[in-house]
Amino acid sequence: MNSIIDRIKQNRLWDFAGGVHPKQFKSLSNKHEIAEVGLPETLYIPLKQHIGVEGKLNVGVGDKVLKGQALTHSTNPFAVPIHASTSGEIVAIDEHVSAHPSGKPETTVILKPDGLEKWCDLSPLSDYQTLPKATVVEHLCNAGISGMGGAGFPTHIKVGSEKPIHYLVINGIECEPYITSDDRLMREHAWQVRQGIDVLMHLLQPEFAIIAIEDNKPEAIQAMQVACQDADNYLVTSVPTKYPAGGEKQLIEVLTGQQIPKDKHPIDVGIVMQNVGTCFAIADAVFAGKPLIQRVVTLTGKALKAPQNVWGLIGTPISHLLEVAQYQAKKQKAPRVIIGGPMMGFTAASTKVPIVKISNCLLVPANKELPLPQDEMPCIRCGACADACPAGLLPQQLYWHAKSGELEKAQAFNLADCIECGACAFVCPSNIPLVHYYRTAKADIKIAQEEKEKSDRSKARFNARQERLEREKQEREEKRLQSAKAREQAKAAREARNQTQEVDNASQEASPQSAPVENKSDKVAAAIARAKAKKAAKNAQDDAPATNSSEKTDDNRAKESAGKSTPEPTTGQSKDERVAAAIARAKAKKAAQNAQDDAPATNSSEKTDDNRANESAGKSTPEPTTGQSKDERVAAAIARAKARKLEKEQAAKEDANKLTAETASVKEKPAPKTEVTASQETPVKDASTPKVTQKPSANETEEERQKRVAAAVAKAKARKAERDKAKAQQEHQNNSSNSGEH
Incomplete structure (x- = not known):
């Protein structure tokens, strides 16, 4: 440096x-x-x-x-x-x-x-x-x-x-x-x-x-x-x-x-x-x-009367500047204005051509000052153009290829390095406008390159579109496969859940006592049924007769023991007669008590004579009883009828309790059931009475089952109430008999 x-x-x-x-x-x-x-x-x-x-x-x-x-x-x-x-x-x-x-x-x-x-x-x-x-x-x-x-x-x-x-x-x-x-x-x-x-x-x-x-x-x-x-x-x-x-x-x-x-x-x-x-x-x-917005422009040439340099506004037409320089048309055979110098300039197509940022000169030559280009003659291969070229090119070869349209060969001889200075044309003895051919070839090459670039861009867009469509197609296919796989997995999961549910249902059917109650409504219904049963039992106890034995007359107790709703009047009976009636009632009660005590241990085929006599008391023609009055026999028959009725009610209650327990065990854990012992109920129990156990039908709906259970519970409540009432009456009769004997 x-x-x-x-x-x-x-x-x-x-x-x-x-x-x-x-x-x-x-x-x-x-x-x-x-x-x-x-x-x-x-x-x-x-x-x-x-x-x-x-x-x-x-x-x-x-x-x-x-x-x-x-x-x-x-x-x-x-x-x-x-x-x-x-x-x-x-x-x-x-x-x-x-x-x-x-x-x-x-x-x-x-x-x-x-x-x-x-x-x-x-x-x-x-x-x-x-x-x-x-x-x-x-x-x-x-x-x-x-x-x-x-x-x-x-x-x-x-x-x-x-x-x-x-x-x-x-x-x-x-x-x-x-x-x-x-x-x-x-x-x-x-x-x-x-x-x-x-x-x-x-x-x-x-x-x-x-x-x-x-x-x-x-x-x-x-x-x-x-x-x-x-x-x-x-x-x-x-x-x-x-x-x-x-x-x-x-x-x-x-x-x-x-x-x-x-x-x-x-x-x-x-x-x-x-x-x-x-x-x-x-x-x-x-x-x-x-x-x-302006530049210095040289106005020169012998066809101008006042050549000079001026500040030309960008966009000023040539005609205006020619007026400033006093153009002399008579010095030119035809109007001719060169934009630029004589070496690299070009003839303006019109006087309306404007001044631009690179316009540095307007040359208006006279006829003899700068002669018009003469007719082009064949190249004599003198080589003067090559000697004058400042870029070290071969203008002659470029000329041949440019003229014949062989653009690729012209490019191979470095046409792009030509600076278009015009030195080759200036020394050419054949008056060949070499720069004109070079410019034309460059323009054609540029057009071809632009077309190629345009084609390449179109091809690139087409390829990009094809790739995009193929990519989108693959993405859609992948999404479809993923959706199908997800559906298969969901289906398999549903089948697995269904199989598990079937196994659970089968296990519940096999062991209904241990099956948990999953339905909340079933639990509520069972609780309501238990509450109703407790309430019915309490009401039956509350309905027991509160009448004191001291408040009843002997005649009324005799009437009640005979099952009559209206006591017979005792007016006109002597004391001995009332005592005899009371004794008869006591005997009848004792006979009924004996029949009850013997009933549980006796089969229907092994009944004693006394039991057969007691059963025959309910017939229309009673068996004659030696030593008993008519009233005593009637009372004994009534007592035996009541005893049989109590036995039937006890059997019906046991059947209802069993049915209720079996139904509730299907719906929930078995609820504790209240056992009614013989001491709490009537002592009369017929072992020969068949047990009635109703099993729910397989096709029976839950609503029908609940209705059936509710009906059975209601019947059991009614029977229990009747038994409690009969028991109370029996105790009342016993008390009356005991008081009469005494």
Whole structure:
């Protein structure tokens, strides 16, 4: 690096291969200061004026805009906004002829000035050194600044790089003949160019800034040296006049001796290059807050009466500038305006073509000054084009392949490295417009690449869609399998529960006594039945006769013992007669007691004669009893009938108790049952009475079973009440007999 800086300071530079030395004709326009021009009637501002994509519109037809107002906004890193060059009204947004060799129409904002020149609010960054780098870079992007040397590369992309930078090269070569816009800019605005360089040095942090100017511009060199004299790392150097020394790769080779590899860019070797016009626009945006809405345009050529450099507003039609330079149509056989210089410029398709950010010159040559291209002749294979090519290519081979449409072969000969400088066409003796063929081939290659990219994107979308559909199909199949598996598991679980329930039911049926009562209603019904039974027993005890024996007459006791409801009157009986009646009753009671005592131990087939006599007492014709009166015999028969009735009721009660116990054991744990002993009930018990045990039917419902149990319990309660009442009457009779005997 030190050797490079030493050679630059000593002005011992390198050289590049090829190149030509055309006549300059710069003195036509560099004698006067940059002039201001009036407003045109209409401004045509294209949406895209740089390498990249166009922005999105912020305005619509009929909108009023201010000078410097953004008409588009950036939606892409390679999109640079455009601004209104003056205040006025948007009258149309339509297709308009472009500043391109093809003249192809492109989207354009058509602005009608109102003549007020009213600015929008400006936001300068005078303290840019204290702000983050990203803020300054974004400010430059919003100002719409792009390279003004010819390519139009977005400036914020270059200065936003994080790669280490060794040299910042400021291109002030302006090697194209006739063009003097950069020359006049450096002469008149050297300090503002220096301010732009300061901003770039702050953003890129290079070690040195090299300002390169061709040696045919001594005034510009002196002005820049004065502007940069206080900065030791700012080097102003003159470069020998040679076309195309202003090419990016050619200038880097001249200054550093390095050749940029084929697939690399200058930034890859630590070098960034900016044009002096770009530096001026950067200073205007940072220190004044103004967006890029104008540039210096050289108006030159012998067909103009007043060639000069002017401040041309972006969007100004060529026709307006020709009026300013006093176009002389009689010096041209046909109107002819070249946008750019004679080497790389192109003929404008119309005088309505607008000035854009990369328009640095309008050349209007006279008939003899720059003759029209002559008829193309066959190539004589002289090789002069190869000698003049600064990129080291083979223009002849590129010509053959480009002309025949063999684009792949043209690419194999590095067509992309052609800088379209026009040196090959300048030296061609056959007048072959070589650059025209190269441009056409490049355009065809670009179209083919775009079509291929479009096809690849479509194919990628199709493949992605197919993959998505297949993935969704697999997901649906997996979900279906999972659902089927879940259903099978649920079915198996239900079957297992059913089998378990069947086993439990079978075990409960096999051992009903131990089966737990699972139904709450069954438990409640059983408890209610037990409570009713207890209450009925208590009521039967409470209904026992409370009449004292002393309160009854002998006749009433005799009547009650005979089973009569109405006691016979004792009026008119003597005492002896009453005593005899009482004795008869006592004997009858004793006979009944004997019959009861003998009943449990006697079978129906083994009855004694006395028992048979007692049973025959219930017949219509009683057996004669010797020594007994008629009343005594009647009383004895009544006693025997009552004894048989009590035996039947006792048997029915036992059957009901057994039925109740069997039914309750099916529904709940067996409830404790109250056993009625012989002493509590009647002492008369017939062992021959068959036991009645009713088993519930298998098809009987729970409701029917409960009804049947309730009926049996009610019957048992009624029978018990009757037995208790009969027992009480019997005891009463015994007491009466005992009292009569005494």
